[in-house]
Amino acid sequence: MKHWIGTALRQYGIFLGLIGVVIVLSACEPRFLAVENLTNILRQTSVIGIMAVGMTFVILTAGIDLSVGSILALTGVVCASLEHRGWPVVAVVAATLALGALIGTLNGIVTTVGRVTPFVVTLGTMSIARGLSHIYTGGQPISRFGAAFRYLGTGEFLGVPVPILIFALTVLLAAAVLRHTVLGRYLYAIGGNEEAALLSGISVTVYKTLAYTICGLTAALGAVVLTSRLDAGESIAGIGYELDVIAAVVIGGTSLLGGRGGVWGTLIGALLIGTINNGMNLLMISSYYQLVVKGVIIVVAVLLDRLRGD
């Protein structure tokens, strides 16, 4: 019996946690389980969720990227200004994603080639990208976009809100890449044992850098969705997002030591954070307590992760 519980916790710990939270919330507030509210949670989770997918790649290599919130701000204001210039939506999105990927690649190159710990590199980038967004906008928001661009954040396709679709596609694509491609297998190998990966002929520099490229790319994709959803690009957007994003990945069971985890766990982690935020609003928990609740859940989740590791 004890063994069975242990196995269940190891395998599905965080998923069970999410279900537990859902049961408690629906008991306290009947409206919680309404389709509109569940759609609402998914839509709100999409930005953090998309970013967390990219972060999963980085953390799988035992790295970290603290700059995602700032990359979101910088790519978001550039995206907003390109839209204002009258660029077609496809071009706006492509340029925004390219910028995100470029910043991510720079993070990766300094980390791998420059041999600086990613914590320090991305801490620097976090400050630089934030500063550049302030400089670029003069601190003022860039707001009001055309209907075509707003479709990405507020539209629906076959009845499903577009941000949720983008989020779902990102997760599916990432899961496929991690499972079925050389890139995916090498990232796990590098995270598991970098030395061994290097000795077995894997170009650690290239593949590790690619993880940061992907992380920058998803931060930019999150920026596109957020900017469109808010109808504004702001240099102050995404402050503190790196914490939610990293929390989603870690809660989802991807080990900060690398080599273990995946995007499905990250999906559950992001949903757990989104559900808790939503639930605390519905139950009208006061703001001071919200911080405590969120912190406790993160610590409990990491304890669960630890349990799995043992």
Next chain:
Amino acid sequence: MKRQVVFAALIGTAALLGAGLAGCQRAAQDDGRIVIGMTVPSLTHPFFVHLRDNVVDEAQQLDVEIIVVDAEDVAAKQMSIVEDFIARRVDGVVISPIGADALVPAIEALNKASIPVVTVDRKVSGGQVLVHVGADNVEGGRAAARFIVDQLAGKGRVIELEGTPGASPAIDRKAGFHAVIDATDIEVIASQTANFQRANGQSVMENLLQVHRDFQAVYAANDEMMLGAVEAMEANKVDAAQVVTVGYDAIPDALSYIRAGRLDASVEQYPGRQAREALRMLVAHLRTGAPPETDEVYIKPVVISAANLDEAEDKGVTRAQ
């Protein structure tokens, strides 16, 4: 923790930049012209850019020289800026301190050097300050509440979006708002924080709309949260015309929402007027030697709506591309 690390990283760069800038700026010449040093927390924030622009303009009108130095959100940097001011013997200092306690030594150093200092917007908790000119956030909260009470004729249900937990404007704006609202038949049905951020304002409002449809007013402790909430209401097909919406700060974006009929009002604290008043009092003291009549001046906040849009301060328009 994260912040401290960032700060530590910033201090190094800031110190280098500061040294460079100080070298570039020409030393105050003692030709009898009054020289004022001013330092603000961060020129990346439009609020302080607006403050600076007003002070620079007022300085021209008063025919005094002004040196404005950005403290880049680092208290230690602001301290050394003040030390530079003392070293170059400015006649007076205008400061918007980064921390109420952290900048007390800077104020005491100015006191020791007999250089008069005025504080704008934010206060310090010690030392001798000639005068503090600021905004009364409690009164602003009351003004927002009075606007809602008027619009709803004293009855109805209101949703409140609070600022960052623990931040003093968040606490004061909430206190003033409740002081007025709680004395009426208007019920605050939900009070949640959205951390002064637009994206948070949007998602918190979306969440609240899942359980609350029967409300007649929304009050947010800043415009960013309010504009996010307006987006959420519009996307969820809440008839905005039926809801009284009041934000705070009268930022350019909010004024354009008011102009478009998507927002009802925003509380204006006149940061530019605050800054000008502070400089005027400092210069008057330097010229006459007489101390000001009072050591605290609070600019009265005004609720800006479509009826009095022209009373709002021009804080620079939203960047048009």
